[in-house]
Amino acid sequence: MLDVRDLSAGYGDFQALFGVDLRVDEHETVAVIGANGAGKSTLLSAVAGLVPATGGTVRFAGEDLLAVPGHHRVGRGVALVPEGRRLFPSLTVEENLLIGGYARRPGDWHLDRVLDVFPLVRPLLRRPADLLSGGERQAVAISRALMANPRLALFDEVSLGLAPVVVHQLYAALPAIVEGGTTVLIVEQDIGQALAVADRVVCLLEGRVSLEGRPADLDRARITAAYFGAAA
Amino acid sequence: MSWANAVVQGVLLGGLFALFATGLSLAFGVMRFVNLAHGDLAVLAAFLAVSTTATFDVNPFVALLLIVPGFALGGYVMQRLVFNRVMGPDPLPSILVTFGLGVVIQNALLEHYSADSRGLDAGDIEVRSVRLTGDISIGWLPLLTLVVAVAVLVGLQLLFSRTRTGRAFRATADDPATARLMGIDDRGVYGRIMAIAFATVAVAGVFLGIRQTFGPADGPTALLFGFEAVVIGGMGSLWGTLVGGVILGVAQTVGNQVDVRYDVLSGTLYGHLIFLAVLAFRPQGLLGRRGRA
Numbered sequence: 001m002l003d004v005r006d007l008s009a010g011y012g013d014f015q016a017l018f019g020v021d022l023r024v025d026e027h028e029t030v031a032v033i034g035a036n037g038a039g040k041s042t043l044l045s046a047v048a049g050l051v052p053a054t055g056g057t058v059r060f061a062g063e064d065l066l067a068v069p070g071h072h073r074v075g076r077g078v079a080l081v082p083e084g085r086r087l088f089p090s091l092t093v094e095e096n097l098l099i100g101g102y103a104r105r106p107g108d109w110h111l112d113r114v115l116d117v118f119p120l121v122r123p124l125l126r127r128p129a130d131l132l133s134g135g136e137r138q139a140v141a142i143s144r145a146l147m148a149n150p151r152l153a154l155f156d157e158v159s160l161g162l163a164p165v166v167v168h169q170l171y172a173a174l175p176a177i178v179e180g181g182t183t184v185l186i187v188e189q190d191i192g193q194a195l196a197v198a199d200r201v202v203c204l205l206e207g208r209v210s211l212e213g214r215p216a217d218l219d220r221a222r223i224t225a226a227y228f229g230a231a232a
Numbered sequence: 233m234s235w236a237n238a239v240v241q242g243v244l245l246g247g248l249f250a251l252f253a254t255g256l257s258l259a260f261g262v263m264r265f266v267n268l269a270h271g272d273l274a275v276l277a278a279f280l281a282v283s284t285t286a287t288f289d290v291n292p293f294v295a296l297l298l299i300v301p302g303f304a305l306g307g308y309v310m311q312r313l314v315f316n317r318v319m320g321p322d323p324l325p326s327i328l329v330t331f332g333l334g335v336v337i338q339n340a341l342l343e344h345y346s347a348d349s350r351g352l353d354a355g356d357i358e359v360r361s362v363r364l365t366g367d368i369s370i371g372w373l374p375l376l377t378l379v380v381a382v383a384v385l386v387g388l389q390l391l392f393s394r395t396r397t398g399r400a401f402r403a404t405a406d407d408p409a410t411a412r413l414m415g416i417d418d419r420g421v422y423g424r425i426m427a428i429a430f431a432t433v434a435v436a437g438v439f440l441g442i443r444q445t446f447g448p449a450d451g452p453t454a455l456l457f458g459f460e461a462v463v464i465g466g467m468g469s470l471w472g473t474l475v476g477g478v479i480l481g482v483a484q485t486v487g488n489q490v491d492v493r494y495d496v497l498s499g500t501l502y503g504h505l506i507f508l509a510v511l512a513f514r515p516q517g518l519l520g521r522r523g524r525a
Contacts, residue, residue, distance in 0.1 A: 050409060071412040080413050088406040091399065099403050102396070103415020148415070 001026045001183055002047070002152055007056035009046040016042040018207040019056065024152065029174070029184040031198035033191055035227060038204040040187040041083050044154045047185075048080035049073045060152065075103040077151030083160070083187075085141040089130035093121065093140055096129050100144030107149030108180060114143045117176045120169075135166035142170070146177065153177065155186045159193055171197055191223060205229055234367045238489040242482030244370065247378030248443065250477030251436035252458030253465070254384060255429030261468025262405040262425045265319060265326055269334035270433055271455030275448065276337050277303060277434035278441030282350050292352040292442055299438065300431050307430025311423040319422070334451060341448035352441040377439045381477070384432055385470055392470070401425065405468075460507040466520025475518055479506060 004022040008015065016039045024030045032040045045051040047058055049070025058065040060078060068076060079100075087096050097111060115122045118139045124132065129140065138158060145153055159167040167190070174197055178184060188194040194201055195215040203211035203226040211218070211226030252274060259265045267273075277299055284295035314333075318325035357376070363369040392398035401421055404411040408418040440446060440454065457480065465476025480503045487502025510517065 048413060050413065069417075071415055071417045074413060074415040082410060082413065086407060086410040088403045088410070090402055090406050095399055095402075098396070099399055099411075099414050099416075102400060144414075 001028075001061060002185065003057075003059040004043075004047065005057045005059075007043070007046060007058060008054045009042050009051050010054060011042075011051065015054070016207055017046065020204070020207070020209055022202055022209070024183060024185050026151075026183055027178070027181065028199050029178055029186065029197060030200045030202060031186045031188050031194035032202050032204060033188055033194045033223075033227065034204035034210075036189070037206075039207040040189075040204055041156050042207075043204070044080060044156050044185065044187055045082075048078060048082075048154055050080070050082070071103075074148050074150070075105065077105055077149075078154065079145040079148045079150035079152070080154040081138075081141045081145045081156060081158070083156040085134075085137040087129040087132070087137055087140055087144070089128070091129055092125065093127050093129055093132070094125040096140055096144050097121075097125075097147050100147030101149075104147060105149040105151075109146045109149045111147070114146050117146070117173045118143050134162050135169070138162060138166075138170055139173075142173070142177075146182075150182055152183045152185065155184065155188075157187055157189065159188060159190050167193065191227065203227055235486070235489060236365075237368045238485045239482055240364075240368050240370065241374070242485035243478050244374035244378050244481070245485060246461075246474070246478030246481030247374065247381040248436065248439055248477070249457050249461040249480050250381040250474045251377070251384065251432060251439060252454055253461035253473035253477055254381075254388070254432045254436075254470070256458050257462045257465075257468060257470065257473045258388070258425055258432075259429045260462070261470075262401055263319065263422050264323075265315065265422075265426075266323065266330070267315075267426075267429070268327060268330040268455065269337060269451070270330075270429075270458060271453065272334040272337040272451030273303070273430060274433045274437030274440060274454045275446055275451045276341065277437030278352065278446050279341055279345055279350065279448075281352055281438045281441055282345070285352065292354050292438055296435060296438055300434050303430040303434035304427040307426040307428070308423045310430070311426035312419065315426065316419050316422055334455075338448050338451060345448060347447060347449075349445040349447045350441070351445045352438065354442045358442060373439075373442060377443070380435065380439070381474065384435065385474055388428070389470055397424075457503070460503060463517055464507055464510045466517025469517065469519040472517055472519035479518075 002024040004020060007017055007020045009017045020043060032043060034040045042051055046053045053066050060076060065073065088099065091099065120136065121139050121143055124136060132140065158170055171193065198215060200214055201218065202209060205226060211222060256270050259267055280299050281292045281295040284298055285292055314329065315326065318329045357372045361369045361371040392401060400416045403414065404416055404418045404421040411418055461473055461476035461480050464479050465472030483503040483506040484499035488499035491498045
């Protein structure tokens with residue numbers, strides 16, 4: 001479904017990705033792990049169109065995604081839950097969710113179903129989005145992405161800065177999202193969490209893929225080496 | 233003129249200032265864009281109304297039906313082709329480009345219409361008024377100006393708060409990059425915002441032209457009053473522009489009442505003083521939110 005080949009991307013003079021290959025099949029859940037600055041978020045941002053790619057190709061459902069302007073990618077079925085949640089602070093929670101469906105594809109996700117998956121969001125609907133806790137923000141950010149009826153949902157750093165109990169709650173919603181037919185690509189710093197939910201794990205190290213495999217096939221030593229580099 | 237009458241006339245004058253301020257406030261609120269040609273565009277609209285009324289032998293209010301859509305289209309095209317290219321973290325390019333546009337408009341008007349002052353004749357409405365009490369009477373024209381300003385602001389408020397398009401405007405104002413992730417074309421939003429800004433300043437310009445005489449060099453004064461209303465009311469706040477316009481208007485008319493020694497325009501000084509006081513003590517404006525302005 002998503003086929004990334006030899007992708008390079010960066011910010012101005014700073015290159016963050018060096019020839020990354022990544023394949024995500026339909027209905028698969030893939031987790032990208034890696035240390036801070038490994039290029040995980042840049043990879044998702046380049047796929048979603050937040051960061052321009054400087055080389056390589058990204059094909060999504062057979063289409064050359066890099067040729068699609070950033071604001072048209074959500075309509076193609078690629079929705080990003082960005083790092084830091086990035087809710088719209090002057091909109092209410094409900095308005096944030098409605099904006100999520102601004103360019104929605106036809107599909108089964110609608111406000112009520114999203115709220116069934118994240119019941120904690122329901123009582124917050126009228127609240128301004130800048131008056132939420134971190135966990136609430138993340139739940140709203142994921143809900144907002146679902147409102148677009150994505151075929152591929154990109155989750156960037158779901159657990160970052162959240163208490164373990166909150167992270168557990170958020171990940172509990174993942175099966176409902178996957179069963180709804182959405183393919184999921186997660187960026188996660190928490191290796192344990194990533195191994196628990198993903199069908200396949202890809203590790204980035206300094207902008208390059210350092211390891212790829214099914215969680216069952218990977219042992220701790222290989223992951224540690226791929227995560228921290230050969231020196232570790 | 234009594235004190236009460238000065239206040240009433242100031243409130244009515246505030247309607248005109250609010251119309252000037254609306255477009256400035258919108259462009260700043262949604263895209264942090266300052267258009268220094270805003271006042272010159274108002275004067276351009278007034279001159280175009282002179283030509284339209286002369287060519288088709290119609291009332292200036294009828295001329296608005298042609299000029300407002302024309303300006304909206306012009307604003308959209310200007311934003312997409314020119315302003316979008318100079319927007320960015322550095323405000324200097326946009327200031328230079330809009331300043332330059334103002335110079336071009338002023339000189340084009342001078343070339344085409346000469347430096348003579350002109351006026352727009354709207355007929356009876358200019359002189360008719362209704363007497364409220366012994367010494368307070370309200371002119372139909374200032375009243376209409378205020379009503380139009382309030383109607384424009386109510387319309388924009390409803391557009392922003394109740395519609396899908398308005399939500400997209402507000403989301404883009406908050407965070408254009410994330411708005412793009414939602415499928416919103418931020419550049420297109422900017423175009424539509426500038427279309428609205430141009431349309432409102434066209435209305436302001438024609439009302440100005442009916443109220444008083446004007447010349448090609450009057451744009452900067454209109455810009456100044458618009459700016460003052462925006463700053464007093466609060467950058468980016470729609471109702472703030474009305475509050476700012478009214479306060480500025482009252483300051484000017486009451487100032488005239490205080491200070492009749494020099495000439496009838498001495499009241500503008502008092503408007504400037506209120507503007508400076510707000511800038512010094514409440515720089516985010518009366519209705520502005522701290523940190524956003």
